[in-house]
Amino acid sequence: MEYITLNDGNKIPAIGFGVFMIPNDGPTYEAVLEALKAGYRHIDTATAYFNEEDVGKAIKDSKIPREEIFITSKLWLSQYGYENAKKGIERSLKKLDTDYIDLYLLHQPYGDVEGAWKALEEAKEEGKIKSIGVSNMTVNIWNKFIPDFKIMPAVNQVEYNPFSQQKELKGLLDKSNVKLEAWYPLGHGNNELLNNEIITKIGEKYNKNAGQIILRFEVQEGVITLPKSTNPERIKSNLDIFDFELTDEEMNSIRALDTGTTTHNPEAPGVAENLLNAFTIED
Ligand code: A2P
Numbered sequence: 112m113e114y115i116t117l118n119d120g121n122k123i124p125a126i127g128f129g130v131f132m133i134p135n136d137g138p139t140y141e142a143v144l145e146a147l148k149a150g151y152r153h154i155d156t157a158t159a160y161f162n163e164e165d166v167g168k169a170i171k172d173s174k175i176p177r178e179e180i181f182i183t184s185k186l187w188l189s190q191y192g193y194e195n196a197k198k199g200i201e202r203s204l205k206k207l208d209t210d211y212i213d214l215y216l217l218h219q220p221y222g223d224v225e226g227a228w229k230a231l232e233e234a235k236e237e238g239k240i241k242s243i244g245v246s247n248m249t250v251n252i253w254n255k256f257i258p259d260f261k262i263m264p265a266v267n268q269v270e271y272n273p274f275s276q277q278k279e280l281k282g283l284l285d286k287s288n289v290k291l292e293a294w295y296p297l298g299h300g301n302n303e304l305l306n307n308e309i310i311t312k313i314g315e316k317y318n319k320n321a322g323q324i325i326l327r328f329e330v331q332e333g334v335i336t337l338p339k340s341t342n343p344e345r346i347k348s349n350l351d352i353f354d355f356e357l358t359d360e361e362m363n364s365i366r367a368l369d370t371g372t373t374t375h376n377p378e379a380p381g382v383a384e385n386l387l388n389a390f391t392i393e394d
Contacts, residue, residue, distance in 0.1 A: 117265040127153035129339035139165035157185035163206035185218035189391035196230035268292035276369040
């Protein structure tokens with residue numbers, strides 16, 4: 112496993128196991144146990160995934176020491192604002208059944224972002240959260256909020272894969288040593304991406320599948336990548352990317368696949384309202 116040092120000095124495994132859309136009460140528990148067995152030491156969940164409990168249980172039952180596992184979770188919009196956010200952090204700690212969370216993110220950049228961020232800053236100072244970050248911030252949204260933050264986010268977790276390389280945003284983040292984290296790193300199973308000829312051809316050379324080439328590309332770009340799978344074989348193979356290295360030429364050929372677009376545009380009309388009204392988190 113490779114580790115990346117964040118701008119606050121904490122270390123994060125370059126690959127994390129994503130559990131978006133895996134149900135609680137069993138499936139997430141099984142998947143996380145499988146991932147830990149395969150060697151993952153970084154789990155990426157969220158309040159709004161409604162499976163923090165299963166993540167916590169699997170970590171406990173794995174018998175792997177807590178400090179060897181990096182846990183990320185995220186605050187949902189209905190918990191924004193300073194006071195609500197403080198409660199939201201406590202709720203995540205309780206659901207995950209842990210004394211601290213390694214990385215906690217503002218899941219979406221709408222509503223009282225400033226108040227919520229202040230609560231995250233304080234929780235970091237208190238040691239309840241080791242590192243804090245944001246998610247789904249475009250260049251415009253980043254420039255709107257970040258100048259007023261006391262602590263620079265350690266990461267910005269956004270949609271990222273060879274078709275959506277976020278080049279402008281990545282350049283901006285690089286300047287402040289903020290790491291880009293990739294959601295949908297495999298294009299959410301996008302067949303066009305997974306069957307792309309350039310990618311599969313490179314795979315033949317290294318005897319790796321397309322998923323492995325894509326994830327290796329992302330890690331070599333310095334991106335923290337969060338593949339999700341419930342299939343034990345794919346859970347394992349997605350981590351098996353540290354025994355080869357793509358050449359500059361191969362990296363450039365994958366860089367050229369960028370479409371300059373994403374499937375989710377956080378600035379599109381109605382997106383903020385839809386998400387703000389989507390659901391609320393019960394205590
Ligand atoms: P499955 O759970 O059956 O493995 P993303 O992480 O970009 O959201 O992609 C997740 C989707 O891609 C899931 O549907 C997952 O299905 C599938 N997937 C995960 N790993 C691979 C892989 N190595 N090759 C092809 N599909 C994959």
